[in-house]
Amino acid sequence: MGPEHVAHTLRISYGLPHVTPDLVTAWERGTAAPSTPELTALAGALWCAPGDLIGRPRTLREHRIARGLAAEAVARAVGLDLARYRRMEDGDDWRGTERQSAALAEVLELSVPDFVAVTGREERLAGLLRSAVGTRWQAYVRPVAEVVPLPRPVLERTLRALHQDYQGRMVASLSWSGTKAAGAAGDAGRAFLERIVEHFWQKVGP
Numbered sequence: 001m002g003p004e005h006v007a008h009t010l011r012i013s014y015g016l017p018h019v020t021p022d023l024v025t026a027w028e029r030g031t032a033a034p035s036t037p038e039l040t041a042l043a044g045a046l047w048c049a050p051g052d053l054i055g056r057p058r059t060l061r062e063h064r065i066a067r068g069l070a071a072e073a074v075a076r077a078v079g080l081d082l083a084r085y086r087r088m089e090d091g092d093d094w095r096g097t098e099r100q101s102a103a104l105a106e107v108l109e110l111s112v113p114d115f116v117a118v119t120g121r122e123e124r125l126a127g128l129l130r131s132a133v134g135t136r137w138q139a140y141v142r143p144v145a146e147v148v149p150l151p152r153p154v155l156e157r158t159l160r161a162l163h164q165d166y167q168g169r170m171v172a173s174l175s176w177s178g179t180k181a182a183g184a185a186g187d188a189g190r191a192f193l194e195r196i197v198e199h200f201w202q203k204v205g206p
Contacts, residue, residue, distance in 0.1 A: 014041035077107040133166035158203040
């Protein structure tokens, strides 16, 4: 099916008169994202589930759609009225309590990294990790545990490994002071900090 066929099907069979071949092409290229009704209709036109069109879900809405759940079902499961839940989903801004967050993780079957991202904790986690690798990592075990629901031994092992990796890069840059190698080591250290959350999850492991 070409974009013109998909657009025609969405207009005629699913009552979306605004969908054009150019809009379908924009969805394919990732320069535009379909709304929830558009995504549902698109899945129907392509004989698949909406979750199949998302790839790896990242936002609160994408996780819900990937699980094939209605907004009403998620709102009920986490104990929120539907209007408030929809506002959070529309703004991708989760503001539930700890109990509601735990219920959200359960109903959407979120992994720990996805839970941290969906509940808006990733930026705070990045800040804590950058501080931990640059100073005494032991002081950051408890603050990180407040953001990431993982056992303390796992966090201690992970923070220690991150600290060693980063400090190794910094020692290299000091040892090679004034050389091209020092500049490369410094660049590696900065790149490490920019991707600190990704490195953290790699160290945590399965």
